[in-house]
Amino acid sequence: MKFNDKTFLKEKNKILMFYPYISSKSVKNVGKTIKSRWIGQGPKVELLEKKFSNKFLNNKYALATGSGTDALHLSYILSKIKKDDEVIVPIFTCTATNIPLLYIGAKIVFADIDPNSMNICTKSVEKLITKKTKAVVCVHYGGLPCDMSELKRISKKHNLILIEDVAQAIGAKYKNKNVGTFGNFSTFSFQAIKHITTGDGGLLTVKNKDDYIKAKRIRWFGIDRDKKYKGTWSNDIFEIGYKYQMTDISATLGLDSLSEINDIIKYRRKLYFRYLQNFSKNSKIKVIDDFNNNKFHAAWLITIAIENKDYLQKKLNSKNIEANQVHFRNDKYTIFKKFAKNKKFKNMDYLEDKYLVLPLHHKLKIRDIDHICNIVNKNT
């Protein structure tokens, strides 16, 4: 496998934040799939589910979906979250974590972030629990695992459903266990710029057979596909379903990248640790990481916090290096504002104007990271 190509920087004349990873095998393999009978949901989807589950989920049930957002919506339905139920979520995440809760009419309860990791603050979670709380959603931001022992303890104590949004953290580990195996449900994303991509795609994991059967049904209109294929009337729809399945074209991309995932993560971590090394003597920079030995970082993002964020961002941009914040606190968006009214988020308030995400992807070389760090160090 060859990660870098010489033309990349010249071609774009810019160091980009992200770049999709497509396995070199995929051009041929997607071609084969396109020429086959199955281009929609078929055997490749099932194979991807099996291989993914085998690799990351100790063979728990896995369902491939059209997106990570689809998987999140399904997980909220399976959690039996209903209108006005309270769900505790991090205030800082991709909006996709929280938007599906609005489809249901649930009451979003924002928890503050931990200032070191920007993951959900477990102390904040515990304070927000009421009789109406149904579930807690945690997001392993940038590839760094949340404090899963604490989140498990809290959810067990208060009888809450724990959902892991693993969109950014495939392959990350907490106490040597893959993230995505701790919660009642977990969701992954294979959107264009994630560790592995299927163009757009996602995956839901569930822990018991009944939920699996239901998830399969509501992923596809509410119809049991196996029964439908028998071609007789045995496919009544008794609950509302969606069209949330993955296609075999996407699954082909996913299978090829999945076979290379160890190398993909290894290379991203190499770049991540080069950033850490280059910033180690700069006291003005705080890397967003809690450097906890129990955590294995999947290195999807490198985020730093600095006082002069706007200045540095402009400086980097002027040198043809992309840098931006990627995600924003969710209460900035009109659709979420009412859930944060009259509430304080001390750590989020503190970091809001300070954090900045720097480029990290398979096309970058160590010397690109050194070049970026040189500019960052000179301008902080």
Ligand SMILES: Cc1ncc(COP(=O)(O)O)c(C=O)c1O
């Ligand atoms: C934390 C998080 N959750 C959910 C999603 C949604 O995934 P998708 O884009 O596959 O719907 C993303 C990324 O897009 C994400 O970063």
